[in-house]
Amino acid sequence: MAPRSRGAKRIADALGFSTPNNHVCLSCRQALALSRPQRGYASAAATAKSTVEAPPITQLSSAGLGPEASPHPKSSFTIKAGVVLSRPPLITPDPHPFETAYYLYQRRLNERLALPFTQYFYYKRGTPAFEQWRKNRQERGGAAARDIGKYNAYTPDAWNDEVLVGDETGSPAKLVEKLVAEENRADEFTGNGDPKFAGLKRRTDADEQNDQRSLERSLSRTLYLLVKHKKVPGQSQEESELWKFPSGTLLGHEGLKQAAQRILFTSLGENMNTFFVGNHPVGHYVARFASPKPGPIPPTPTQKSIESESTLRKQEMAQAPEQHPTLVDGEKTFFMKARILAGQADLQANQAKDIEDFRWLSKDEIEKAVHPDYWVKVKNMLGTQ
Amino acid sequence: MAESSLSLRLARTWRSFIKPSVCNRCLQTRRTLATQTTASQGQRDADLEESSSLAGPPSAASRANDFDPLRIAKSRKRQLVPSRYQFRSPKYYRGPLHPHQPPPPSDPASREFVPGPFSSPRLEQAYHNIIAPDFMTMCYQHTPPGFRPSQKGPRLRPWLGDSPYFQNRPLRGPRGGDVLRLLRKPITFRNIPMIERVTLHAYVKSALTSGSSFIHVAGMALQAITNQRVVIHEARTNEASWGLIKGKTVSMTTDLKGEDMYHFLGKMINVVLPRIKDWNGVRATTGDNSGNLTFGLDPEAVAAFPEIETNYDAYPGKMIPGLHVTIHTTATCDKDARLLLQQIGIPFYGKVVD
Numbered sequence: 049m050a051p052r053s054r055g056a057k058r059i060a061d062a063l064g065f066s067t068p069n070n071h072v073c074l075s076c077r078q079a080l081a082l083s084r085p086q087r088g089y090a091s092a093a094a095t096a097k098s099t100v101e102a103p104p105i106t107q108l109s110s111a112g113l114g115p116e117a118s119p120h121p122k123s124s125f126t127i128k129a130g131v132v133l134s135r136p137p138l139i140t141p142d143p144h145p146f147e148t149a150y151y152l153y154q155r156r157l158n159e160r161l162a163l164p165f166t167q168y169f170y171y172k173r174g175t176p177a178f179e180q181w182r183k184n185r186q187e188r189g190g191a192a193a194r195d196i197g198k199y200n201a202y203t204p205d206a207w208n209d210e211v212l213v214g215d216e217t218g219s220p221a222k223l224v225e226k227l228v229a230e231e232n233r234a235d236e237f238t239g240n241g242d243p244k245f246a247g248l249k250r251r252t253d254a255d256e257q258n259d260q261r262s263l264e265r266s267l268s269r270t271l272y273l274l275v276k277h278k279k280v281p282g283q284s285q286e287e288s289e290l291w292k293f294p295s296g297t298l299l300g301h302e303g304l305k306q307a308a309q310r311i312l313f314t315s316l317g318e319n320m321n322t323f324f325v326g327n328h329p330v331g332h333y334v335a336r337f338a339s340p341k342p343g344p345i346p347p348t349p350t351q352k353s354i355e356s357e358s359t360l361r362k363q364e365m366a367q368a369p370e371q372h373p374t375l376v377d378g379e380k381t382f383f384m385k386a387r388i389l390a391g392q393a394d395l396q397a398n399q400a401k402d403i404e405d406f407r408w409l410s411k412d413e414i415e416k417a418v419h420p421d422y423w424v425k426v427k428n429m430l431g432t433q
Numbered sequence: 434m435a436e437s438s439l440s441l442r443l444a445r446t447w448r449s450f451i452k453p454s455v456c457n458r459c460l461q462t463r464r465t466l467a468t469q470t471t472a473s474q475g476q477r478d479a480d481l482e483e484s485s486s487l488a489g490p491p492s493a494a495s496r497a498n499d500f501d502p503l504r505i506a507k508s509r510k511r512q513l514v515p516s517r518y519q520f521r522s523p524k525y526y527r528g529p530l531h532p533h534q535p536p537p538p539s540d541p542a543s544r545e546f547v548p549g550p551f552s553s554p555r556l557e558q559a560y561h562n563i564i565a566p567d568f569m570t571m572c573y574q575h576t577p578p579g580f581r582p583s584q585k586g587p588r589l590r591p592w593l594g595d596s597p598y599f600q601n602r603p604l605r606g607p608r609g610g611d612v613l614r615l616l617r618k619p620i621t622f623r624n625i626p627m628i629e630r631v632t633l634h635a636y637v638k639s640a641l642t643s644g645s646s647f648i649h650v651a652g653m654a655l656q657a658i659t660n661q662r663v664v665i666h667e668a669r670t671n672e673a674s675w676g677l678i679k680g681k682t683v684s685m686t687t688d689l690k691g692e693d694m695y696h697f698l699g700k701m702i703n704v705v706l707p708r709i710k711d712w713n714g715v716r717a718t719t720g721d722n723s724g725n726l727t728f729g730l731d732p733e734a735v736a737a738f739p740e741i742e743t744n745y746d747a748y749p750g751k752m753i754p755g756l757h758v759t760i761h762t763t764a765t766c767d768k769d770a771r772l773l774l775q776q777i778g779i780p781f782y783g784k785v786v787d
Binding site: 140325433 | 497500502503506541546548549550551552553555558559561562563566567570571572573575743744747
C-alpha cells in the first residue's frame with residue numbers, strides 16, 4: 049500500500065469509516081505484523097522512490113490487513129476470560145428402550161446362528177462349578193448366554209425370538225441384577241450389605257436430594273460449573289440473579305489461559321485439580337452496555353512486564369497511546385475449556401468476596417438457569433451428553 | 434341397437450315400480466318404528482348383543498398382556514406349509530434382472546446376514562462424548578480473518594530441463610526421499626482422528642520346532658480375547674537364522690473393527706495394562722509416520738485378559754502367545770495418533786519422534 053493511501057486510511061479510521069476488518073484481535077495483528085517487516089514512513093517513502101522491489105511477504109489476502117489495520121476500533125470492549133469447567137460423564141447414559149430391544153433381538157439372532165457354547169472347555173465335567181452352571185442354564189431355559197433371557201435357540205419354538213412390549217428381559221439393569229443373583233452376591237451389590245458397594249448405583253444420594261453443588265450428581269451427564277455473583281449496588285435485581293460461567297478481566301498482558309487459571313483459583317479456591325483443554329477459547333460472549341461505562345483500571349506495568357515487552361509491542365503502544373480508554377462500550381468474554389479431575393469448588397476461598405453461590409449443572413439445567421441471550425451464545429460450546 | 438337398450442331399461446323401470454326393492458322374507462323380519470313400540474319392554478331380543486359396539490376395543494395394554502404368539506401358533510389346527518412363511522434366499526446371485534433377488538445382507542433372511550451389534554461399548558461413547566470434542570479443541574489452530582497459508586511448491590516436481598527424455602516422464606518424487614508422506618490437514622469437526630481398526634498379530638515361534646499344538650492354543654487364546662476367528666499365516670521364505678521353513682505355519686492375525694475392537698481396547702486399557710509389572714508404557718518412538726501405532730504384549734499380559742484368566746487352567750502351560758497390537762487410526766501423522774491414544778488411556782514413554 050502506498051504511503052498516501054495509508055494516510056487516507058488512517059483518517060478514515062479516525063473518522064470511523066474504517067473497513068469491516070478491524071475486528072481482528074490484538075494478538076492476531078501482532079502475529080501478522082511479525083510475519084511482515086515493520087516499516088516506518090521513511091523506509092516506505094524510500095520504497096516508493098525505488099521503482100522495482102519485491103512485494104512484502106504477507107500471509108494476508110489483497111483485501112489487506114496488517115499494521116495498517118486500524119489500531120483504533122470503533123467501540124472499545126473489556127476483554128474477559130471465562131472458564132467452562134466441566135466434569136465429564138462417569139457412566140454411560142441409559143439406553144433408549146428401542147436400543148435395548150434391538151440389542152436383545154440381535155443377541156438372540158446370534159444365539160440361533162452361532163456355534164454352540166463349548167461348555168467342557170470352561171467347566172470340567174463333574175466339578176461343583178459344572179453342576180452350578182448346568183443348574184443355572186436349566187433355569188434360563190437351556191440358553192448358554194446369560195444376557196438373552198429365557199430363550200433356547202435349539203428348540204422348535206426358537207422362532208419366537210422377539211420380546212413383547214414392556215418386557216424387561218434386555219434392560220441392562222435387569223441383566224446386572226440377574227448376574228449378581230446368579231453369583232449369590234446380591235447382598236453386596238444392592239448396598240444393603242457392605243456400604244462400599246453403594247457407589248455402584250447409577251443414581252446417587254445427590255441425585256435423590258438434587259444437590260446441585262455436588263459432583264456426584266447426574267453421573268451420565270457432563271456437569272458445568274456456574275456461579276452467581278453478589279448484588280452490586282448499581283446493578284439491577286434481575287441482572288444480579290443470573291448464573292454465569294466464572295469469568296474475570298485480564299490483568300496486564302497475561303494470556304487467556306493464564307487468566308482463566310488465575311480466575312478459577314482466586315474465585316473458587318485451589319482445591320480443584322483441573323486440566324485446561326488446549327490454549328484456545330471455545331466460545332465467546334459479547335455484552336454491550338446500554339451506555340458506555342468506565343472500564344477497569346489499567347494495571348501499572350511492572351518491571352517484569354516491561355522487560356518482556358517486545359520492541360514491536362512498544363511501537364504499537366506508541367502508535368496507540370490510549371490502549372485502555374476510560375470508557376468501554378461493553379465486555380467480551382472468551383471461554384476456555386477445562387476439565388475437573390478431582391476436588392471441589394470452595395466459596396470460602398473466594399478472594400474478591402463477589403460470588404454468592406456455585407452450581408454444577410448439566411446442559412439442560414443451564415438453559416433454565418442463565419439469561420436467554422447468554423444461553424444462545426454459550427449453548428454451542430457445551431456437549432450434548 | 435339403441436332402441437332395444439331403451440326398451441330394456443323401460444321394462445326394468447316398470448318392474449321396479451310393480452315389485453318393491455325388498456323381498457318378502459326380508460320384509461317379515463324387518464322391524465319398523467311402529468313394531469318397536471308395540472314390542473313388550475321386558476322381552477329381550479336374543480339376537481341383540483349385551484355390550485355396545487360404541488364402547489371401543491379393549492385397551493392396548495390388556496391386548497398386549499393377552500398376546501402370546503406361542504399360544505396362537507399352537508392353537509392352530511393345521512400348520513401352514515413352510516413355503517408360505519419361510520423365505521429362502523437364492524443360493525446364487527443371478528443378476529439384477531432375475532425375478533428372485535436376494536435380500537440385503539442386513540436382513541436376517543439373507544445368507545450373508547451377520548448379527549450385531551450387541552451393545553454400545555463404553556469406550557465408543559466416551560470417544561464421541563468426551564475425547565473427540567477435546568481433541569478438536571486441543572488441535573485448533575487460530576488463523577485471523579483474511580489469512581492465506583503460504584503457497585508451497587508441488588509435492589511431485591516436474592522435470593525441468595531441455596533433455597528430450599523429460600518429455601512425458603512421470604513426475605519427480607519429493608525432495609529428500611521418494612516417500613510421499615500423508616498430508617496433515619487442519620483438524621475440524623469433520624476429520625477428528627478416530628480408531629479405525631486394531632490388528633493383533635501373534636508370531637508363534639515354538640510352532641516351528643515343537644509341533645502344531647502351539648498354534649492351536651494361540652488360536653484359542655486369541656479367539657477368546659477378541660471374539661473373532663484368527664487368520665493363520667505361513668512362512669513365505671526360508672530363513673535359516675530364524676529357523677523359518679517356507680510354507681510352515683508360524684503366525685496368526687485378527688482384524689478387529691467396530692464393537693469388538695472397542696471391547697478389546699476397553700479390556701486392554703482398563704484391566705490388562707494396569708496389571709503389567711514394571712511397565713513404563715508404550716515407547717513413544719512407535720509408529721509408521723501415518724498414524725498407525727504398534728506395541729507388544731508379553732504372554733503374561735495376554736494371560737491377564739479376563740477371558741483367559743477365568744479359566745487359565747484350560748490353556749496348557751507356556752503356550753499362551755505374546756501379541757503385537759497395531760492400532761490403526763485415521764490420523765495422518767503419529768503425533769495426532771499418539772494424542773488420541775493418550776486420551777483413551779494408553780501411556781507413552783521415552784523420546785518422542787515426530
